[in-house]
Amino acid sequence: MAYLTKLSDLDPSLVNADPEQIYLPKVLMEHKDFKGLKFEAKVLYSFLLDRLREPLDFIHKGCDDNGSTYIHFKVEELCKLLNLGKSTVVSLEKQLAQYGLIEEVQVGSGQPNRFYLTDKLVPYVEEYTI
DSSP states (O other): OOBOSSHHHHOGGGGGOOTTSOOOOHHHHHOGGGTTSOHHHHHHHHHHHHHTTSOSOSSSEEEOTTSOEEEEOOHHHHHHHHTOOHHHHHHHHHHHHHTTSEEEEOOOTTSOOEEEEBSTTHHHHHHHHO
């Protein structure tokens, strides 16, 4: 599986996207393959995508030994952003993984997990922009 390294990997038109705006891929809202994905999971995915705009600082975004880009996001941070409880956010993360949109790797005690955003949406987005 390949991973996204920056937001414009998903949609090249986003290379100059307004950093004050969150990108919610239209395909997540309209395509039948994602109809079962909860709305809150789609919003969560948007916040994860937004982290791809960050510089490679190893605080919010880093690169592993294989050269794959990952992002960090503390569950508590996501809870606050989404105004949801921890168990709900964890459930939404699992749903995103089941849909193949992310891979989550546990790092260790006290460390935020690594999220790898897969390139699964790329062909869907390309289909929508044609």
